[in-house]
Amino acid sequence: MTARIYQPAKTATQSASARTKQWVLEFEPETPREIDPLMGWTSSSDMKSQVRLRFGDKDEAIAYAQKHGLAYRVEEPKAHVRRIQSYADNFRSTRLGQWTH
DSSP states (O other): OEEEEEEOOOOOTTTSOSSSSEEEEEOOOOOOOOTTTTTOOOOOSSSGOOOOEEEEEHHHHHHHHHTTTOOEEEOOOOOOOOOOOOOOGGGGGTOSSSSOO
């Protein structure tokens, strides 16, 4: 069973960076989810898929996985580069695209 160590991204409804500084260790599912024929609910017999451990930094999560003999893979967060733009840039004469309402 492989453990996945990653830093979660913030949701679209968050404006702050709550819970994005922590690192998460969770297990990959061993068996696929099944649909219950009677109720139609999705279920799994894999109990480790319900475990999600949070750590303060990446090194703590890696140390935990090594201490317990877990195979793991680390997923680094993707850097998001945002270009700062002013409102006046929408109306400049050298704008590449057309301005529409």
